[in-house]
Amino acid sequence: xxxxxxxxxxxxxxxxxxVKVEMERLKVSDFxxxxxxxxxxxxxxxxxxxxxxxxxxxxxxxxxxxxxRVKSMEGLKDEGGAELSVDDIAGEHYFSSLTMEIFQSxxxxxxxxxxxxxxxxxxxxxxxxxxxxxx
Numbered sequence: 001x002x003x004x005x006x007x008x009x010x011x012x013x014x015x016x017x018x019v020k021v022e023m024e025r026l027k028v029s030d031f032x033x034x035x036x037x038x039x040x041x042x043x044x045x046x047x048x049x050x051x052x053x054x055x056x057x058x059x060x061x062x063x064x065x066x067x068x069r070v071k072s073m074e075g076l077k078d079e080g081g082a083e084l085s086v087d088d089i090a091g092e093h094y095f096s097s098l099t100m101e102i103f104q105s106x107x108x109x110x111x112x113x114x115x116x117x118x119x120x121x122x123x124x125x126x127x128x129x130x131x132x133x134x135x
Contacts, residue, residue, distance in 0.1 A: 003113075007071055010105050014076065014098045021102055022072040025110040030065050034058065038107075046107055055100075062099055063091040069106060 009022045026034075037058040039047045050058060070086040076098075078084055089095040 008105075008109050010102075011075075012098060012101050014095075014101075017076050019076045019098065020072075020074045021070055021105075023102065023106060024069045024071065026065070026069065026106045030069070031110070033061055033065065037061065045111075048104065055096075058103075059093075059096055059099060060091075062103055066090045066099065066102070070102065 007022050007024055009020060012019045012021065037050060037054050039049050041047050067086050067090055073086050073089075074083070076084045076089070089099065
């Protein structure tokens, strides 16, 4: 059976708030739009590394994608205690670190996980050839 679900949820800590976000995985069109900003490692996995200029361009590209893929967001409040929506944070630089975390989750959940993860070596692999995942 497939591990696919139409949406997934994750909670983020941001500026003293616990922000629960329900989101869709990225679509092929989203990957195409973001592809020029995503650096891949030798295994074709996103590294998460970008120059400052590329990060700003990436954030600009997310302004249109974020409202399409985030289905609900709870727990993020303004100074007066009013709940903020995804439309409120899209394009606001103040929320850029939260936006990047949301997109990193979308990227991660939008690809099939390798069934032979580094902590589950195949029977014929040796300890010398194992990669240590980043922490």
